[in-house]
Amino acid sequence: MIKIISQKLYLRVALSIALVAIVVSIVSSMLSYYSDLKEKKNTNYLLVQQLAHTVEKAATIAAYLNDQELSQEIINGLLSNDIVQGASIEGKSNTKGEMELFIANGTTNKQKEAVLVKLVHPFLDDTFIGVLSIYPDDKFIQQQAQAALKKEFILMLIQSIVIAFFVSLVVQRWLTKPIQNLTDSFAKINPSKPETLKMLSFKQGKRDEISRLTQNINALMHELHLTISNEQTLRKKTQELEAKFRLIFEQASAGICLLDDKNTITTFNPAFKHYFTLPGEEKLSTLHFPELLNNVEKLQSLLLDIRSDINPPQTTLDVECKIGYKTVWFHCLFVRLTDQRQNNRSPQQEQLVEVILHDVTERAEREFQTQFEADHDPLTDLFNRRAGEKRLKKALRECAKHGQHLVLMMIDLDKFKPINDTYGHEAGDKVLIEIANRFKKRFNDNTDICIRLGGDEFIIAQQINTYDKTATQNQAIALIDELQQQVSISNTRTCAVGASIGIAIAPTDGTELHELMHNGDKTLYHVKETGRGKVAFYDDIKIR
């Protein structure tokens, strides 16, 4: 109810006090009413008793004489008192049982509260001649008490209201108004704007609670102001720093990502994303790093290694991977991140690995090209002598290791020089390219090695598990047959070359390369001397 009436504190206090005062006045008035009523009743009873004693003598005589008039007079006299409600005089019944005198007036039926005076014979002390009954007027007493109650209640009410008024005044003056001022000045403060954190005004020299509260708030706000200002400066610095770092991270041309202990990518920069998404794709195909680079096992073992404390915290690796249809080379730098902040990072995060990768496809391709150019004959794309010998040495080692055979065919073209001379070098080159293609077509296993030693001299080496001389011979004869086919050197012109082959088999015909080649050469020379276009085996000619 009070809430509805007003939100103002002082009014509410006043109303509460008034309410309590009213209740208290009602209760106390009621209490005093009842005690008063009782007391008044007693007083009245005493008064009535006194009255009774006053008229006792006259009543005695009246009763004695059975005097109606006198009795009536007495009773009327009694009734003229406000406190008397009714009165009666009755004589004692005589010997015949008749009551000789009964005079009554007013209300005389309430026996309980009546004041009864026994009338004694005026001349004989031991004889009763009648009873005088007087009935106190309870209604009158009640009315009086009620009037007193009303008066008292009104007085208390007035008193309560006056007290409530002054209390509200005092509360308003000493409590509500200062609090209101405090609230008002507090409302001007915007916590997000430190410049509004001004000192709240309060009366100097006052030592009451509100002033002390204000002082404390001021002290608090001062501290708060300092803290917030510092905080803001710091935040500004952090923001600037963060922006710089972000710029570095986001604008870096290198792809940067962080891997957790399960090799899952947790963070990556735009360059990283750019590397691994095809145009039009929004998301990385997978967040599992090794899978993303199509090199699962190698990367996993590498990442496992780098996480171990024994190994150096960083390592690099060039990885080839396919993105869409493109083959891309990445130069990856893996760094184990040791947390520089010592505080409370979970051990999981100490296992983080940072990966920085650069797209080195161009460089790698260039390197491959260079390597290819260094290893191959520019005309035929067959291995040149230097690279070829290297390969042959390696093949020999592998054969020795695995108990294999290496078939070494020394090939020399017949009738090539006249083509060069007749049709020019360009035509000769065309023939050489065609011949090389025929080699490649026939010997295209991984273990087959085709070498152009120079001019029209070639070596074809084959790593085979079981050596079958007839098969090898057939193979060589079939090669010669194919080489003898026509080669088109221009739109209208064709020409043909022949070939002689000398075959040496490792390890039978030599375990060292130079020995093997020497023997092969010897065999070839033998073929050339004994008529070209044939195949010869070293073990056939060495007997002679």
Next chain:
Amino acid sequence: MIIARNLCFNLILSMFLLVVSMYAESTEFVVVVNKNNPINALSKREVIDIYMGRYSTFPDGEISKPLDLPAKSAFKNDFYLKLVNKDEQQINAYWARLLFSGRGKPPTPSASLEDALKTIASSQYAIGYIPLSHVTDTVKVVYTFD
């Protein structure tokens, strides 16, 4: 001299009064009625009721006419003292109070003791009190003080 005579007179008077009162102390009263009255005896209460105006009849219903001895006589005073333990003045006050209510009718005063005796002797309704020593045949004693 005159003073001495007065003094002497006063002394004699007071002595006389003393004698009278001593005499009165010893007076024994009886209540008497006419010889023809059927009442033979009355109780003290009945005597009081008749003399104090409660009843104007004898217990048998006949009218009673009480007689008083002369006012300010030793007899009257003594009688009432004996009867209701009140002196004559108090009795007078009692009657004076009753007069206002219109009811009061005090006993008829007699001129003298003899007069009273005569009235009793002649009237059947009369009732009176006399010293025991004055009782004659003409009246009937109905009550004697103990």
